[in-house]
Amino acid sequence: MILTKAQYDEIAQCLVSVPPTRQSLRKLKQRFPSQSQATLLSIFSQEYQKHIKRTHAKHHTSEAIESYYQRYLNGVGKNGAAPVLLELANEVDYAPSLMARIILERFLQEHEETPPSKSVINSMLRDPSQIPDGVLANQVYQCVVNDCCYGPLVDCIKHAIGHEHEVLLRDLLLEKNLSFLDEDQLRAKGYDKTPDFILQVPVAVEGHIIHWIESKASFGDECSHHAYLHDQFWSYWNRITFCIHYLCLLWNTLLGTPVWVTDR
């Protein structure tokens, strides 16, 4: 499905300083009933990530961390069952999962001799029952399940979407009887950088020669597309021209680049 730049901008407009919660997403769905939830979530997620990238630093100063932690302690001191952490995150306009991480880190620093390792923190965020403090465990859990843009569950959803689209693409190729090599086969052949699929016999679609296909099941907005271009695509460019299989596509972004992007 192809989205115009204007439509995209309209959706993005609605997402300015909206907390990444279930409720926000529900409102968005009501506002744009014609768009699928996956599309909206993808746009939401990407817009919100841009926002977080801009503001990330200010939440990580030691003063900010200290003040968040004190507010958290005060909050749970008054009422441990109240959604203290989630509200704090929404109030300071930060992702709940990331706020949970800050507080958890700070908490562990206080209670353990050694500073907590990243893997320990990640594991606790995935399974809050490992958190030694029951109240904090509940608070963290609440943040994680309520965050629709960050957190282990969201990461898993994104990963699953990516995988599903690769499978879909493979099925499509098989259905169309196109002979291809997938990533594993390519890796076995010694390619260092591998797209998802290389067509063994190129095909022409709408006047473009397609040699290979990369499935990026995320919303193809300008920013992320340029990032992908930078990270991966140019390194493929010498070898093969290609097409990217997008969940959704922003039409105007790619003029002037040698990458031909399509949705399916």
Add this chain to the structure above:
Amino acid sequence: MAAVLESLLREEVSVAAAVRWIARSAQSSEDDPGEAAALSPLRPLRKEFVPFLLNFLREQSSRVLPQGPPTPAKAPGSSAALPGRPGGPPRGSRGARSQLFPPTQLPSPAAEVPSARRGGRRRGPGPARERGGRGPAGLEEGAGGEGLPWAASRRPRGSGSPGSPSLARSDPPNLSNLEEFPPVGSVPLGPAGTKPSRRINPTPVSEERSLSKPKTCFTSPPINCVPSSQPSVLDTSPWGHGLPPGCRSLQEEREMLRKERSKQLQQSPTPACPTPESGSPLPSRIGNLTAEPADPAGVSSHRRLELVALIYSSCLAENLVPNLFLELFFILQLLTARRMVAVKDSDLEPSPGALDSLESPLFQSVHDCVFFAVQVLEHQFQVLSCLDKGTLKLLAENERLLCFSPALQGRLQAAYESSVAKVSLAMPPSAQAVSFQPETDNRANFSSDRAFHTFKKQRDVFYEVLREWEDHHEQPGWDFEKGLGSRIRAMMGQLSAACSHSHFVRLFQKQLLQMCQSPGGAGGPVLGEAPDVLSMLGADKLGRLRRLQERLVAPQSSGGPCPPPTFPGCQGFFRDFILSASSFQFNQHLMDSLSLKIRELNGLALPQPEPSDEDGESDVDWQGERRQFAVVLLSLRLLAKFLGFVAFLPYRGPEPPPTRELQDSILALRSQVPPALDVLALLQQGLRARRAVLTVPWLVEFLSLADHIVPMLDYYRSVFTLLLHLHRSLVLSKEGEGEMCFLNKLLLLAVLGWLFQIPTVPEDLFFLEEGQLEAFEVDTVASEHGLDGMPVVDQHLLYTCCPYIGELRKLLASWVSGSSARSGGFVRKITPTTTTSLGAQPPRTTQGLQAQLAQAFFHNQPPSLRRTVEFVAERIGSNCVKHIKATLVADLVRQAESLLQEQLVMQGQEGGDPAQLLESLCSQLCPHGAQALTQGREFCQKKSPGAVRALLPEETPAAVLSSAEHIAVGLATEKACAWLSANITALIRREVKAAVSRLLRAQGPEPAARGERRGCSRACEHHAPLPSHLISEIKDVLSLAAGPRDPEEGVSPEHLEQLLGQLGQMLQCRQFLCPPAEQHLAKCSVELASLLVADQIPVLGPPAQHQLDRGQARRLLHMLLSLWKDNFQVPVPLQLLLSPRNVGLLADTRPREWDLLLFLLRELVEKGLMGQTEIEACLGSLREAQWPGDFSEELATLFNLFLAEPHVPEPQLRACELVQPNRGTVLAQS
């Protein structure tokens, strides 16, 4: 200049700054202002620094290297060998080690004279040789020489460097008598001519010899010296031989050598006997052959030597010196210096405080020399590591190097071990006639029957002449002109029509390519087309025979590290033919034809390798492409050399015009003449297209035959300037995108360096004003994938194009053998005693005969047949390797995998050291690699004939077809087997290693996860909901339950049921499921169960009743239980059900409901999802947590209940159901 060096030594100026100062004209911002200030007054001298440094080093080392082989140096205004010198091989002016560059006659008074350079400081231990006739030192030499008993006798000859151009200019007639006319002080000093001359290397001479009248020049073979078998082309006689009439033919020389040798044999075992055949009368002194040991502790001034070594190395690195390999040769000479010539003690003592300056000699002992050499070699490791294996071995085994730098030795040893650069000299070819070319040689292409017949006759005459030359040219007393001249001229006379000329020229050129397209020495068939067959059919024995032949027939020395251009081997025939024919028409046609062919080959699109194909088998293809490049390059070089020879033939003269006026008038004339080939344009194209690696080597050949005027012509000046620019830009240490490959650069550096040392190239050319240099900006923007960036050059090609690099190896070998004096230091272990060349005899083995038969077969067939057969052989050979890899190797890898599995099972989980495992696997499997050869042979046998048949015309006669098939099979087998036998073990090892590491990785933490996955049935159409959707949905439920939520939010029980149903579908289909998603789903399902047990799911409906009813909850739990049992393939974290957090959810509910939990626990045990003991353990640990008092009590009761009724679930369940809402409380109370 010396001031600069001194300030460097005093460390006032950093080396980096100095190099920047030399290399660039503009001041760099990086420069320290202080340094800049120190250097700025010296600006006018900038371009003189490098020549000064080089001369300085040569001079400093003169006491150390008196008897070693020469470091050739370019003398100013050098000229070709001088006629009229009696006896001895022709000698150019580039004699033994001497001043490389004459001091520029700078009018500027800034040309400061370093104190060390002033006359008083000159304390040469021996006679200073007046190189280039400049400087006063020659006058002093007597005093210096007095210390040495042999000096007096040496001196006259010593100072008589025959090539001294100044001498040549002033007293040309006297040159023939060197003894009467020593060149001492014959040139007045320039105003700033304080640059002292070079001292003569004192060379000890044995007594009896010193008294005899030396007929040869005393110096060791000078650069211009032509080895006995290779007459120089830079000769001055009209026939190009450059020998006095009595000495024109090589045969005479040979005869002399033979006599000398027999004399030597008679005199043996007297080692002191001079060996004139080496071109060097340097006698070995009796008992003096042993080298002085070098000791790092004996080094006089580490810091000083280090600094000089550093600046010298930096100059090398920046390509500021004209010839890199010449400098390497010099350094190796220093490394292998045998002993220091004794000097008076007072000379050795440094004046106090003068250590940092140039006051004291730089090299005070052999230790110093070796230390310096090793220092420089350390900086040059990159270049050294690219030398051939033999040189590396000699270097790595050099005990001095080991002693002075074990680290460098280690690196060299490693480089030697990993090197595959075996370089061999080639074998002489057997002359084969160019076959009849039906396309061009038929009657239709001739104007008349008569012309056609004449051509046929000429063809016969030409081959007759050729055969006669082959038979006789090595015989003593045979002379080309005398023997064949008149016949050739008669034949040329018959070529009346222009078209006949062109036909003959085509034949001539083809024959030239066929015979000479090979390494310089003998013109062997290594890379040519014909040799292909031979080398492919040949096997071990043939190879060994060849190596032996090479050692026997390869020229002893190619004439030092900078030999003049020569026409070795068969090339001599073609040169002499051109000279004897002396036909203007012939020359013109030849030039046209050569130019055309050069253009054609130069523009040839050479195949490009696929860069992404990293597989082993691409080596096979790539080798072929590299070979093709080599063939093209060598052909181009040969053609260009002959083009240069013919084009500049009319202008060739002994030396530059004597007067300025004459020169100007010649220049005015010559600048009118258009160049024979527009080399400037071709060079520019080549640079733009990044094909310099192809264009420059042949251009160098072309220019090497230019006459003295050529470099002064504007047109060629631009060519030289471009080449200089290129030379400068080939910085070896630069690597990366767009840079030329290392060996490509090395080849260009070697050929350019050689060109800059050619006598006809003015020595000041290299040190051009940089203003001119910078004016040339080459835009190399064009194609990214030029040849330059591809590894087209290998060591073999490098050594073939530049045989003089092999001098390094000879020098090192001579050190090992311990006698440096003989043969100019080059010792060959095998001395051929037979006068007939072995090379001329074809190998009489069956294989050799077969090879010759194959060649003969192709010879009489259309060329396309040969191309077809070779193409088929190449492709089938390559496919064979791929096939073996896909079948045999893949099978072995599978075997390895199963073996590994077995071993892992046997050894249990600890496995063992992966490296050991790999070793044992490889040792079991690699022997199977031997099958590859049999299978490969079968493959080629099966596939080749069909391919040949398909590609050859239908009408090919059966016998021809079957021969072609046989040859194709043979070639393909040879090719495949050669690759396989060399690489199969490594290939198996690599593949097994990859498989093992893959397997061990997969063995990793979760073996269960690797268990076979049940996919969906074939009938499944994959309509189940996507995993991502389900995770998202369940996450929504979880977040609703966790809150906060709006009052109207909730889930319907139907929705929950539907969700679990979809989860079941999806888990059965699995089409889109990946393990991480499944793991998260498993965890979420457990969370969901906990929420159900705790009745925490907000249900849509009337506000009062926000809870699921018991029955619904139990139904949902049942669904979950069956999902866990039957559908999830990842471990489900069921213990989370009893985590304090999830059990704690119950604590919040009022009234508490325990029956669902009890139900769930019993079901888990019942379904075998969790063990009784496991649950007990979880419950036990739960009691340790902190709970409200009443909750703890209830928990204890639950625990007891669970324990009390372990095995009778059904009635109890019903009982639980009966106990309505407050069952939990009731339980607690009971």
